[in-house]
Amino acid sequence: MSSLYFNLLATLLWLKIFTESTAIFLRKVTGLGFPRATLPESGALVSKSVVITGANRGVGLETAKAFARLGATVMMIIPRTNGSISPHLLLLLYTQVILGCRDLTAGQAALEEIKGCTEEPKYHRNLHLHRLDLASFTSIGAFARQVRQTLQQVNNGGPPQLHYLINNAGVMMTAEERTEDGLELQFGANYLGPFLLTHLLLDLLKAGHDQARIVNLSSISHNAGLMAFDNLNLVGGAYTPLKAYAQSKLATVLWSRQLAKRLPIEQVTVYSVHPGIVQTELYARSVNRFARLCRRLAGPLAFTTAEQGAQTTLYCALEPALAAESGHYYK
Numbered sequence: 001m002s003s004l005y006f007n008l009l010a011t012l013l014w015l016k017i018f019t020e021s022t023a024i025f026l027r028k029v030t031g032l033g034f035p036r037a038t039l040p041e042s043g044a045l046v047s048k049s050v051v052i053t054g055a056n057r058g059v060g061l062e063t064a065k066a067f068a069r070l071g072a073t074v075m076m077i078i079p080r081t082n083g084s085i086s087p088h089l090l091l092l093l094y095t096q097v098i099l100g101c102r103d104l105t106a107g108q109a110a111l112e113e114i115k116g117c118t119e120e121p122k123y124h125r126n127l128h129l130h131r132l133d134l135a136s137f138t139s140i141g142a143f144a145r146q147v148r149q150t151l152q153q154v155n156n157g158g159p160p161q162l163h164y165l166i167n168n169a170g171v172m173m174t175a176e177e178r179t180e181d182g183l184e185l186q187f188g189a190n191y192l193g194p195f196l197l198t199h200l201l202l203d204l205l206k207a208g209h210d211q212a213r214i215v216n217l218s219s220i221s222h223n224a225g226l227m228a229f230d231n232l233n234l235v236g237g238a239y240t241p242l243k244a245y246a247q248s249k250l251a252t253v254l255w256s257r258q259l260a261k262r263l264p265i266e267q268v269t270v271y272s273v274h275p276g277i278v279q280t281e282l283y284a285r286s287v288n289r290f291a292r293l294c295r296r297l298a299g300p301l302a303f304t305t306a307e308q309g310a311q312t313t314l315y316c317a318l319e320p321a322l323a324a325e326s327g328h329y330y331k
């Protein structure tokens with residue numbers, strides 16, 4: 001019965017994806033364009049810090065670039081009273097962008113790409129890269145400690161504060177694999193890993209006077225999700241790549257709602273996001289042939305770019321009007 005129900009949900013999901021791709025296609029051919037997040041004025045991100053996971057490519061890289069550019073623009077508007085610019089003041093005003101990447105070589109290449117689009121060499125010291133494998137609790141613990149140390153250093157030994165946590169990294173429809181801790185890979189890396197990371201960083205998010213924000217990347221696929229509470233690792237033949245992906249993304253939506261209920265809205269808000277149908281490596285790395293084929297054949301026409309895909313994340317992180325909302329799902 002439950003497998004029949006899942007097949008029905010999966011069919012509805014593919015129809016939703018088809019509808020969304022058709023809408024993207026129509027926007028492209030009619031030149032209608034795509035909605036963009038309104039980024040804050042220069043100076044709005046004074047002394048802020050952001051952690052972005054999976055920032056070495058795709059939606060995460062574009063999100064990191066946007067934050068880096070915001071930090072870079074800040075420095076242009078901070079004159080001293082005599083008209084000169086204080087280097088000390090400048091250092092404090094930059095946005096600290098911390099990238100969490102599984103592969104440091106790919107992370108370093110992304111860092112160089114981000115530097116290339118900020119153009120201000122002094123700003124580059126405020127980009128930080130640390131290793132993070134969300135499929136390993138040990139790695140998550142080490143990353144959280146490094147984030148804490150980095151933020152303490154940039155705060156001159158003062159209490160570290162984090163203003164934005166973007167849980168972006170994810171895998172989709174992989175072969176049946178286990179994390180280092182023996183969990184089903186997609187449930188582990190897409191949901192339990194970000195869950196642990198968030199809780200390890202929660203005190204830093206609560207530490208500031210301003211509201212901090214957590215953005216969790218979910219997916220339209222959560223619509224086909226069923227929580228197998230008696231078999232979360234989908235063992236004993238229950239595993240299919242889509243079932244595991246959809247479950248991990250449904251867990252992300254449910255957790256975001258629950259976390260929002262537990263956190264005072266004036267301290268921390270939480271959002272879950274579907275970034276759209278985005279032309280990234282996510283599909284290329286999936287074992288689902290149909291998804292790979294769709295990306296190859298329809299990607300250029302009916303998928304958005306990674307930069308367009310990052311807009312919903314940026315909207316949830318930076319839109320002032322969302323300060324009074326927490327726990328909702330945005331697409």
Ligand SMILES: NC(=O)c1ccc[n+]([C@@H]2O[C@H](COP(=O)([O-])OP(=O)(O)OC[C@H]3O[C@@H](n4cnc5c(N)ncnc54)[C@H](OP(=O)(O)O)[C@@H]3O)[C@@H](O)[C@H]2O)c1
Binds near residue numbers: 135
């Ligand atoms: N693209 C879409 O159409 C779409 C639709 C719905 C939702 N999403 C969601 O949006 C998010 C970003 O996806 P994307 O399209 O930008 O995918 P992508 O290009 O494949 O990027 C995924 C990122 O996550 C990282 N990652 C994967 N496993 C990791 C792990 N165990 N530890 C740390 N980092 C890990 C990857 O690092 P490596 O380079 O080391 O693999 C990469 O940086 C994902 O959560 C995805 O589920 C995407």
